[in-house]
Amino acid sequence: MQKGGQWTASLRLLSHGHEDFIGAVPELLKQINVGVFGTHFTMSLVELALTEAGMNVSDYRLYRINHNKVLKFGNITVQFYSTSHSVPESLGIAIKTEDGALVYAPDFTFASNTDPRYQTSFGNMTEIAKDGVLALFSESLGAANIGRASNDYQLIYAVNEILQNSKRVIFSMFSTELQRIQKIINLCVQNNRRVAIIGKKAQKTINIAVKEGYLQIPPENFVNLKYMTEENRNDDADLAVIITGIRHEPYYTLQRMCNGVDRLIEIKDDDNIIIISQPTTGTEIMAQKTTSLLHRHGAKVTVIPKSMLMSSHADSEDLKMLYSIMKPKYVVPIIGEYRHQVMQKQIALEAGFKEENVIMLENGIKITFENGRLLPEREKIRSGDVLVDGSFVGDINEIVLKDREMLAQDGLVLVVTSVDARLKKIIAGPTVEMKGFVVGETAEEVSRAVSQLSEEIINSFLAKRYIDWASLKNQLKESITKEVLKLTNKNPIIMVSLIDVESK
Template sequence: MSQKNNEAVRMIPLGGVGQIGKNMMVLEYGDEMLIIDSGVMFPEDDQLGIDLVIPDFDYVKKNKDKIKGIVLTHGHLDHIGALPFLLKEINVPIYGTKLTLGLLEGNLKEHRLMKSSRLKVVNAGSTVQVGQFKVDYIKVNHSLTDTCALAIHTPLGPIVYASDFKFDQTPVDGEVADFHKLAELGHSEPGVLALFSDSTNVERKGYTMSEKVVGETIDDIFYRATNRIIVATFASNIHRIQQILDAAVKYDRKIAITGRSMTNNVEIARRLGYINVPDDMIVDIRDMGHIADDETVIITTGSQGEPMAALTRMARGDHYHINIKNGDTVVISASAIPGNEKFVGQTINQLFERGANVIYEDVSGVHVSGHASQEELKLMLNLTKPKYFVPTHGEARHLHQHAALAEDVGVPKENTYIAELGDVIEFREDKVEKVDKVQAGDILVDGLGIGDVGNIVLRDRKTLSEDGIIIVVVTIDSNGNIQSGPDIITRGFVYIRESEKLIEDATNRVKDALEECEEKGITEWSVLKKTIKNSLNNYIYKQIKRNPMILPIIMQV
C-alpha cells in the first residue's frame, strides 16, 4: 500500500445538512483543523420565544488548539451569523471577501468583539495559506455579491466547497463565475477529491434566471407607477437593491430607506463601494411627507412578513413614519422562505385591504433565486469532476435528490455520501466512509441565554401557549396544618368570571386532598405538591378536556 493510501482527510458537518441554514463544517487533516462558515438558523414555529438557532460548538471547543482559522464563503446570516457566539469560545483569524467581512463587522460590534477579532480580507481569485491548508477563493454568483466557492488543498487533492451558488451568465456586476478555475481543478492532477455542493434548488428543473431579469421588471414597474413605490426585499441582496436604486435615479424619484437591517446593509455596501447612488437622491424617511408621491420610492425590510419588520408595520398601520395609502405600488421582491408563507400572505392581504397595488413573485417576475437549479448543479459536477460527492445545504429530500442527480452525470453511487449532523466523514484514496460521530445539533439562543432553553422548557412553553396555567397557593404551618388556602389563580386557562363553578369545585377538590394528607400526618412538600397536581389533573381534563400546567406553591409560616 502506498503512503498516499494511508492518508485520510476528514470533514465534519456541524450544520447545513438535513436542514436549510446553520451552515458550518470542520475540515481536519493531521493535527490541524479549519472551520468553514458558522451560520444561524431561524426558529421553527414550535420553538416558542427562541431568537436564533446556532450550531453546537462542543467539538470545536474540545479541539480549539488545533483550529488554524475560519474561512467564509459569503455574508448571509446562515453562514456568518453564529460567529459572534463561536468567537467567544475561540480566537483565530477569519478570512473572507471585503463585503463578507463588512457585514460581519456589524454583528461583531453588537457583541463587542470587533477589537479582539482578526479579520483578513481575501479577494476572489486569490489564495491564502491557513496553517497547512492552501485555500483558493473562487468567484461564484449568488443573491449576495462577493460570494466565493472554496478549494481547500489536501495531500489527496482539493476539496471544493461550492457554498450557495448559481451560474448567472449576465450578472448585474458583470462578474461571471470563475468557470475556468473550477474546470482547472477538476481536470488537473490529482483532481478534485470531494465536492460539497448547494442542494437548495435541486427540485427545480432547468436554470435559475439571471438577476438582470428582475432589473427589467423593476424598471417596467417604475415606468408605470403613478404614485409612491414601496419595495421590500432581502436586506442582503445588494444587487437587487442596486437595481432598485438605478430605477429610482432613472425616473428621478427620491429614495428613503427603512428597516434596521436594510439601513445598516446599504450603509456598509455604500461605504465599501458595492452600492453606488448619488447622495442627493437619498432622503430621510421622516422627510418623505414633503415630497410628492410620484417622486418617491421607499426601500424596506419585511419581505417575509416578519411581525416587527417595516413593511408589516406599514400594512398594519403602525409604522412610525410611513403607512400604506390608496394608490401605493408595493413590490415584494423576494420569495417566501419555507414556513413563512402564511405571514407573507397575511401581509399581502393587509396591503390590498389598504388600497395598495401589490406586485409579488406569484404574479410577476420580481424575484429570482440565488441558488442553482438542476442544470447548474450538473454543470458544477461536470466542471469539478469530483471523486467523491457530498450534497449539502438542504433538507433530507434535497440531499437525496442531489445524490441521484450526481449519479446521472457519472458519480458512482458508492462515492456519494449523504451526511448527517456530527458525522465524521473520512476520505481516503480508495473510499469515503463515516468513521465516527461527534456531538452536534441545535443550540437555542433566547435573549442573552445560550443553550439554557432545551426540550423541557420548550415543552412547558408549548403547554402554556395551548392550555394555560393553574397556580395553587397554600400556606401551612410547621406541622403541615393548612393555615390559609388553597387559592387558585389561572392565566390563559379560563376566564374566571365565567367559570366560577369550575374554579370553586377545583378548589374544594384540592382542599379535600390536602385535608386527607393532614389527617395522615403527611408534611413532605414534594408529596403535598404531587397530591395537589393529581387532585386537579384528572378533574380538569374530565370537565373541559384540557391539560393546563399546574404549579403548586406552598408557603410555610
Template sequence: MKKIQQNLKVILLGGLGEVGRNMMLLDWQGKILICDMGFRMPEEDMPGIDYIVPNASYLKGKEKNILGVVFTHGHYDHIGAIPYLIEKIWHPGLEFFASPLTRGIILRRQDDFPNLPKLNIAEVKDGSKVRLGPFKIEFFRQNHNIPDNLGLFIETPIGNILHTSDFKFDPAPVNDKPTNFQKLQSFGKRRILLLLSDSTGAEETNHSLSEKTIEKNLEEIFQYAPGRIIAATFASLINRIQQIISLSEKYDRKVCVEGYSMKANVEISKILGYIKSKKGTFIKAKEIGNYPESKITVLCTGAQGEGSAILMRIASKEHPYIRLKKGDSVILSSSVIPGNERTVQMLKDDILRHGVRVFHYKMMDIHAGGHAQKEELKEMIKIMSPRFFLPIHGQYSMLVAHSELAQEMGIPEKNIIVAENGQIINLSQKKIFVEKKTAPSNYVMVDGLGIGDVGEVVLRDRQMLARDGMFVIVAVIDKTTGKVKGSPDIISRGFVYLRESKELLRDTRRKVIEIIHHATGSGGAVNWSYVKDEIRNKIGQFLFSKTQRRPMILPVVIEV
C-alpha cells in the first residue's frame, strides 16, 4: 500500500541567497499552492540578459495539481516573472489572487504579451479568506513602500504558517494605515507552526525610517529649490510618488510624469484611488516650456542609472524636451541596488557636470527601504512565537543574520532552517528537515523573446566576447592538393585593430597555413573537424603568447 505523505513540503525556487526572483511552493500530498512569481535583474557579467526568472521545472507534469497562485504585492521581484512562466504552469481554471493594485499592475503588464493566456485574477483585501484544497488562506495588510501589500496566514493540515511578505512597522506611513498590531497578535495566539519572514533588512540595526521622516526631508528640498525639481525613483514606489505629487501641489508646481512604467503605474494607481491629485496638476513634457522653471517637477524613472531610463536620457541630452541646467535640483529617491553602484556613480557625475544639485539618500533621509530592520524583525518573531523559523527574501548573509535574531528570541537552532533555493523542506508538527533530493532552481535567463534559451555556455561565450573579442580565420583549400589557396582571410572584432597589427596577422596567417598543410600532408581523406580544432587550439596558444589575451577563435575552412 502506498504511504501517504504526512509532511508539508516547502520549496523556494528563488529569493534565497539573492534579492529578487521570489517564488515559493507549498506541496501537500501533491496539491500545490504557489506564492509569488518574481524576477531579478541580471548581474554585470551577464551581457544581453534582460531578467532572471525562477526555474519552474519542478512543476512539469504537475500543472493540474496547482490549486492557485497568491501574490503578496505589486513589486516586480514578486510578480515580474508571470509572463515568462505562465505557460509552464497554466491549466484552464487556474485561479490567481491579488490585491486591487497588484492585480491592476499584473493585468496592465499582461497587455504587453497579447499571445499569453488571459488571467482570471480574483481581488482580495485585508481580511479576505480563500480556501484552495487543503490550504485556507487569510490575507492581512502589511506596511511596505507600495500600497496593498498583503501578508499570508495559511492554515494547513499540519498547522498554521505565517508569511510576512516584504514588510516594515511604520507608525506614520504615507498613503497607508499604520501596522495593525492587534491583528498580528491575534495570529500569534492561534499558534504559528512556521514563520517565513522577510530578511532584506536583517543586517541593518535599529528600526527602519518612517515615510513621514522622508516627507519632511523632501519638503526641505521643495522649499528651497530655485528651479525645476527632477525626482527619480522606482516606478513601483507608489507612496513616494504620492509624496512628490502632494509636495508639488503644496508648492504650486506642475508635475510631468516621464517613463513608460512610471506612467502606467501612476495611471493604474489614480484609477484605483491610491494616487490622489488636484485637477490640472499633471502636464505633458512638451508643455514644460510654458511654465516658469520654479513651477515644474519632473517625476521619472532611472535612479539606478539604467541606460534606457528617462533620467539617463536627460543627463546625456537625449530627451526631446528636457535639458538639465544650472538651478535644477535632481533627487535620487531610492537606495542603490547591490551591483549598480558604478552605474549610479557615473549617472551622478554626468548630472553634476551640468551644474545641477544632486540629493541622494546618503546625504539626507530622502529614501526609506520598505523592509523591517533588526528591532522590527525581533518584534515580529516575538509576536508570532513560532515553533519553526525559515528566513526568506535576502542574500545568504541576511538569512544568517535573521536566523541569529531568531535564536536571540529563544527559537532553538534545530528549529531554524537557513535554506538554499531548490531545497525541499519537509515540515511536520514535530520537526523540520531538508530532503536530500532538490528541485531545479538554476537561473533561467530572459533575453528578448527567448526564455531559458541562453544557458551557461551561451553566457560564457558572451563574457568571452566582451572580454577578449573574436578572431575569425577563413582558409580556402584546394580539394585536389589539400593546399591553402592564397592567403587566409582574418576578421578581428574587439581583439586587435587590424591596421595596427600587421606583423601579428602575417605570423598568424603563416601559422594557419603550416597547421593545415601538416594536417593534410599525408594525402587521403581529411578530417576537417580535427583541422578546425587544431587551428582553434594552436592559434589560441599563439595569440595568447603574443598578446596575453584569449579571443574566441572561429576557423572557417572552405574546400574548392
C-alpha cells in the first residue's frame, strides 16, 4: 500500500505462480524491499521475473516454503494449505488473529489428483478451521460453472484417438496449464511422437518446469525445432507441436503459421490442430477468427469444448464444500469480474449465509473487523491501474507516455501502400517516410530496404486466397522493426497504412 507518498508493507505471501499473482513483484520490490514467501516453483518464477527486470536476485529476501510451514510475525501467525490448481504447489493462506482466521482461497478446485504437487491438504484446512474462521476471501471465477468435467478423461480419450490416426498434430494450450501439458506430453510419448514446445514469452516458464522436474519429457522424444529451410519444413508425420502462451498468444501464433510468416511451422492441409486453450475474456473474437483461418487453410481442426475440460477454478459445489470445511462467519467473494462475485454471493446465500454476512466489495474499498464483527464504516483508498514504464511508476497523468519517449529518442517510420484487393496487386508504393533518426545516405539505404521488404511481404499476402489485413499489418510492423534495428540500431515507432483502392 502507498500511504502519504511512502510504501508501507512488512511481507508478501504468494499463493501460486500465475502471472496475475506474481507479475507485479519486481515493481513492488523496487518500491519497498520486503520479504517474499512462496513455494519452490512459485519462487523460481519470481527469480526469473526479477532477472528479466534487470534486478539482482541476491539483493532480495526470497523465502521458499511448503504447505506445512507456519510463520510467526509478532502476534500474527500464518498457516498454509496446498490446493489443486493448474500449476504445481499452489497454496491457500490463513492469517490467524485473536478474532479468528482470515483465509485467502484463490484459484482452486477440489478435483481428485494423484500427483502430490497438485493435491489439496484437507488436514491443514481442518486444522485452520478448528480455531475459527472470521472471514473467507474465496475466488469467484468458476462460480457460474455447472456440469464441468471433474477430470480430463474425455480430453485424453479424444486426443489419443487423433494422435493414433493423424500425421503432424499441433496443440494450442495455455502455458499456465502445466498439469494438462504434462498429460498431452504423456499421450504423445505413448504414441511414439517427438514433441516440440514453442511459445516465445512462455518458453522460459516451460524451461524452468522442465529443469525443476515439474514437466517431464524423455530426452529421446524432445526436439528443439530449427528455422524452416527448403530442405527442412518441420512437418514430419511423427511430430507433435505444443503451442503455449497466455491469453491471446496461442491464437496469434496459429495465425502466423497460417499466413506463412512463422519461422518454425507453416500450416498444411494434412495437419490436425487441437485447440485446448479456451478463450479468455476479451479474446473470443480472436479465437473464432483463428479457427476460421485454420479451416480456410484446409487443416483439420478440433476445438475441445469446455465441458470436456477439468476446471481450474472452483464451481458452485467446490465453493459450498469450502464453506462447509472452513465454516467462516463472513464470506468475501474476490477474483473475477463483478458478475462472478455476484454469482458467488448467490451460492453463499443458498448455503445458508445471511445477506449481511456476505460482503461485496469494489476495488479500493477497505473493510475493518473489530472484536469479531464487521464495522459499518468503509474507507475508500486510492486504487486503479498503474502505468509501469521503465523506471517510472505512477498515474498516467504523472509520467511521460512511452510513445512520446520513442518518438523523441528513435523517431518514426511511416509506410503507405495503395492496394487493389479485388485484383490482388499493389497500385502505388510502398512509400516510406522517416522522421527523427537517420539522414543522408543512411536514410536512403534504410528507405530502400524498408520499401523492398514491405513490397515482398504485401505480395506474399496478396497471393493468398484470403487476405487477413490485420495479420498483414502486424507482419509488416514486426519485419520493418527488425530490419530498421539491424540497419540503424534504432527502434522507431512503425506506422503502416494500407489503402484499398479499385484500379481502373
